[in-house]
Amino acid sequence: xxxxxxxxxxxxxxxxxxxxxxxxxxxxxxxxxxxxxxxxxxxxxxxxxxxxxxxxxxxxxxxxxxxxxxxxxxxxxxxxxxxxxxxxxxxxxxxxxxxxxxxxxxxxxxxxxxxxxxxxxxxxxxxxxxxxxxxxxxxxxxxxxxxxxxxxxxxxxxxxxxxxxxxxxxxxxxxxxxxxxxxxxxxxxxxxxxxxxxxxxxxxxxxxxxxxxxxxxxxxxxxxxxxxxxxxxxxxxxxxxxxxxxxxxxxxxx
Numbered sequence: 316x317x318x319x320x321x322x323x324x325x326x327x328x329x330x331x332x333x334x335x336x337x338x339x340x341x342x343x344x345x346x347x348x349x350x351x352x353x354x355x356x357x358x359x360x361x362x363x364x365x366x367x368x369x370x371x372x373x374x375x376x377x378x379x380x381x382x383x384x385x386x387x388x389x390x391x392x393x394x395x396x397x398x399x400x401x402x403x404x405x406x407x408x409x410x411x412x413x414x415x416x417x418x419x420x421x422x423x424x425x426x427x428x429x430x431x432x433x434x435x436x437x438x439x440x441x442x443x444x445x446x447x448x449x450x451x452x453x454x455x456x457x458x459x460x461x462x463x464x465x466x467x468x469x470x471x472x473x474x475x476x477x478x479x480x481x482x483x484x485x486x487x488x489x490x491x492x493x494x495x496x497x498x499x500x501x502x503x504x505x506x507x508x509x510x511x512x513x514x515x516x517x518x519x520x521x522x523x524x525x526x527x528x529x530x531x532x533x534x535x536x537x538x539x540x541x542x543x544x545x546x547x548x549x550x551x552x553x554x555x556x557x558x559x560x561x562x563x564x565x566x567x568x569x
Contacts, residue, residue, distance in 0.1 A: 317351045317544040318344065318521055319414060320395065320422060320451060320477060320508035324373045328356045328363040330512045334380060339514045341381055341388050347522040351548065353393040353414060353508075355422055359405070360397035367412050370394060391548065395422050395451060398434060406446070413446075415550030420447045422477070428457045435468055442472050449547070452479040452510060453503070454495040455487060463494060463561045466503045470558050475543075478504040480524035481517065499532060502558040506543040 322330025323340045331337040344352055354374050357363040371392050378390045394412045396402070402423075405411050414420040421441070425434070438448045453459040453466055453476050466476055476498070481487060483495040498504045507528070509519040529537045539555060546553045 316348045317548060318349045318509050319353045319544050319547060320355050320510045321352050322356060322512045324354050324356050324377060327365050327373060336513060337377055341386050343514055344519055345388055347519050351389045353391045355393040355395040358394045358396050359399060367410055370412060395424050398423050398425055398431060400433060402437060403440060414547040417550035419550050420449050420547045422451050423448050424451050425456050430458045438469055438474055439472055448474045450474060450476040454478060454482045454491055454498055460494045463497050463503055476504045478507045479510045480507050480520040483527055484520045484523050497561050501561050502556050505555045506540050
């Protein structure tokens with residue numbers, strides 16, 4: 316099993332605080348059935364700056380620690396990049412890490428409460444450059460929760476979206492869980508990842524999420540999502556069932 320989104324690197328953001336916690340997270344990941352894990356610390360979100368070089372070094376050191384302890388987990392380098400107006404410049408300067416060695420798929424995070432007005436034009440420019448934006452945890456973004464169909468313009472231009480495992484398990488509450496369910500039902504998200512931050516806080520829940528998806532949508536949906544995860548790591552083209560619009564008389568809480 317591949318986990319595309321995890322904050323396991325020690326002491327770099329709000330994830331693992333120490334090497335010992337990173338090792339404990341690795342043990343938990345292995346117990347979940349995870350064999351390959353993309354290390355994706357926050358970058359350029361106003362609080363954390365984790366440049367490409369520092370992440371590569373940190374992954375190398377943590378992989379050595381895992382190997383010394385015979386922990387069967389393969390780490391890969393990545394970033395969770397905040398969407399800003401400087402994104403194209405950062406790519407041109409080779410400051411960013413993609414999910415794959417061909418630099419195709421990029422994990423991008425919106426602010427929790429907003430989708431910046433320039434996002435569609437920025438993402439269109441990324442697609443013109445041959446890059447595929449992957450919107451992480453849209454179900455936790457206030458704008459997409461209010462109206463999941465706001466994802467459709469991004470999907471229409473060839474972007475992807477990644478569901479967070481704890482969301483569909485219910486860790487973040489019933490409203491986010493309901494939104495996650497709608498997004499899976501309508502193929503507005505194409506993959507699931509843990510976004511794990513620790514062993515006590517924000518745990519993996521990836522195994523549990525796949526069990527729920529299998530129960531509610533069938534084994535084929537699980538296989539489709541797991542294939543997308545492999546495609547993102549390998550830099551291959553993604554094939555996934557077409558999205559459909561969420562039909563509602565009114566979005567929101569009431």
